[in-house]
Amino acid sequence: MGLLTFKGGIHPDDGKRFSKDQPIRRLLPEGELVYPLSQHIGAPANPLVKKGDRVLKGQMIAAPGGYVSAPVHASVSGTVKGLEQRFSPSGTKTECIVIENDGSYEEMRYEAVKSLSDMTREEILDRIGDSGIVGMGGAGFPTRIKLSPKEPEKIDYIIANCAECEPYITSDYRRMLENTEELINGMRIVLSLFPNAKGIFAVEDNKKDCIEALKSAVSDEPRMSVKRLLTKYPQGAERQLIYVATGRAIYSSMLPADAGCIVDNVETLINIHYAVAKGRALTERVVTVSGDDIVTPGNYLVPLGISHEELIKASGGFIVPPQKLISGGPMMGFAMVTADAPVTKTSSSLLAFKEDAVAKARETACINCARCVEVCPSRIIPSRLADLAIRHDEDGFVAMNGLECVECGSCSYVCPAKRQLKQAIGSMRKTALANKRKK
Amino acid sequence: MNENFNVSSSPHIRDRIRTGNIMLMVVIALLPATAFGIWNFRHEDAWILVVVTTAAAVLSEYIYEKLMKKPVTVSDLSAVVTGLLLALNLPPTLPWWMGALGAVFAIVVVKQLFGGLGQNFMNPALAARCFLLICFAGQMTYFVYDGVTGPTPLAELKAGQAVNTMDMLVGNIRGTIGETSVIAIMIGAMFLLLMGVIDLKIPGSYIVSFVIFITIFGGHGFDPQYITAHLCGGGLMLGAWFMATDYVTSPITGGGKIVYGICMGLLTGLFRLFGGSAEGVSYAIIISNLLVPLIEKATLPRPFGKGGEK
Secondary structure, eight states: OOOBOOSOOBOOOOOGGGTTTSOEEEOOOOSEEEEESOOSSSSOOEEOOOTTOEEOBTOEEEEOOSSSOOOEEOSSOEEEEEEEEEEOTTSOEEEEEEEEEOSSOOBOOOOOOOOGGGSOHHHHHHHHHHTTOBOTTTTOOBHHHHTOOSOGGGOOEEEEEEOOOSSSOOHHHHHHHHSHHHHHHHHHHHHHHOTTOEEEEEEETTOHHHHHHHHHHTTTOTTEEEEEEOOOBTTTSHHHHHHHHHSOOOOTTOOGGGGTEEEEEHHHHHHHHHHHHSOOOOOEEEEEEESTTBSSOEEEEEETTOBHHHHHHHTTOBSSOOSEEEESOTTTOEEOSOSOOBOOTTOOEEEEESSOHHHHOOOOOOOOOOHHHHHOTTOOOHHHHHHHHHTTOHHHHHHTTGGGOOOOOHHHHHOTTOOOHHHHHHHHHHHHHHHHHHO | OOOOOOOOOSOOOOOSOOHHHHHHHHHHHHHHHHHHHHHHTGGGTHHHHHHHHHHHHHHHHHHHHHHTTOOOOGGGOHHHHHHHHHHHTSOTTSOHHHHHHHHHIIIIIIIGGGTSTTTOSSOHHHHHHHHHHHHTHHHHTOOEETTEEOOOHHHHHHTTOOOOHHHHHHTOSSSOTTTSOHHHHHHHHHHHHHTTSSOSHHHHHHHHHHHHHHHHHSSSOSOHHHHHHHHHSTTHHHIIIIITTOSTTSOSSHHHHHHHHHHHHHHHHHHHHHSSSSOOHHHHHHHHHHHHHHHHHHTOOOOTTTTTTO
């Protein structure tokens, strides 16, 4: 069988060689930990603690701020220093709970867990919701809501996003190899919510050892299978992933559930296992530290709230002072203003680069070469949409299907004129979506 | 450790390719045809016309941009491509100043007055060739080979005479400097295909639709000898691989490229078989250039999830 793929996409240097063979190491920080109240899509969480309170690891320190929201838990034991404005990895100052770590990692006693077969659907969903799990691949959508579609019996596929198509990041890769059982059990738990669903692990072909490990692990799981995907960015984009795994295609005004699909990331599924099978709250995740400017790149299991500075220290520091730090992947991640920002639920990696490819690039005139059109996974015309965006022609932008953009950045990557295509389209798209909601 | 790092919106990496690299690859791809043309027409000193025309294109771009206080963009090599392509489309005996005049017209009138690189709606080299054809009809249709004046093989073909297709393939025939050797042109075209600068959509649909047209209307049926002579004669190969594939003046959509190729194939056939002149490639391409906005509108792809995913 040929490898599954979609039309468009790019093949940047995957950079995974830096960190793929480094086993996950646990990192325990000292000093303060910082917990933004908004680490997810939806309303920010409401703080439950005040300055001077003593908290335990796993204790809820902020409650959901609405239906679409998620709680936040302390990842260490210690004392609350207060509520402060701190930098988030995306570079904005945001309200954060700051906790001084006492170093004892005293964990709170969780409720006793029941076996999966004894739990009702609501109990399982509450467990996932209460533990604060959100889409940990970067989107941050509260998982409890994603797993509560109107008609659960109409869900045909649960797709584990094992593509990890962003260059450099290897956190999911290490998780798949080292926590295969936890990942499978996470899938088992999600499948228990959907009586008619099959589980698919969709893995890019550059992770052959993961494909082998998962294949042998699902050999006695009748409801699960592993699919091999061509290595290509953005293979892990939700729409492309659903299409290659099931042949179903959705566009901007559809949810995956409309096509009978739910997509969850590797880290998310593993944490669903910890939440439901172990009763633990979401307090840690795996983060890759990599890039051409890190002395010893690696993969770390860290408490949420740890500063990126600690990650850099643990990795031997920078080779030379870097020009650019990125939280997340080089294609869709955030350039960080400062390393003094905490790891959040959606931080999959920290990348440091000696040179900033963007700063070097000089923007010149479009030569209509059509490379952006050829790579666009949404099959739209990025160069023309960027022109419309620059002219603020919102109607023209919408008429040319500008809202279908998934902001994967493939167009900006290939452009020989170094135009900021995704950037122009992305900001126009935000305006157009906001105006659409107003109507 | 509180220094500020570079901040920008994602993506944070860029492919190495730049406009200048692409233009350089086109120049390299034109070298076999250029070298063959200069050698083939060595008695006519074709090299002078090639050098003067190319230099005039670059210089006029430089001077225009200086005068207009615009950033100078000659380093992107697009003016070199235009000048060289124009030279390859000129008869070797053309006075050098006519070539220079054509280059100035291509760069200043066709390209810069419409906004510079990427903004022109017509292929500058071909528009300049047509301009020269109108201004200097005699010199532009005067063809010599080995000191002997006469019609081009394509004109002989139109007159119903026999032609030597082997000579047309190699290129030791009358014609413009760069169009005669199909072998030299194809070496360059293969290079562009392998480097991913062009693909088969435009040249493929152009050539196939042209062959179908002359098979139906040429009066020879499916005669390989006649078809080969038509394909190797005149500017068809140079036009299909190097002029029709010009990014700026061709459609951006995949489907549009095929429709555009078919338009050129049909127009070339129409002009060659039913027109007054033996040749028709230049006019077929620039007329099709004018149809590009319409073709793009009609071939806008369907987005992913609305049928475009297949």
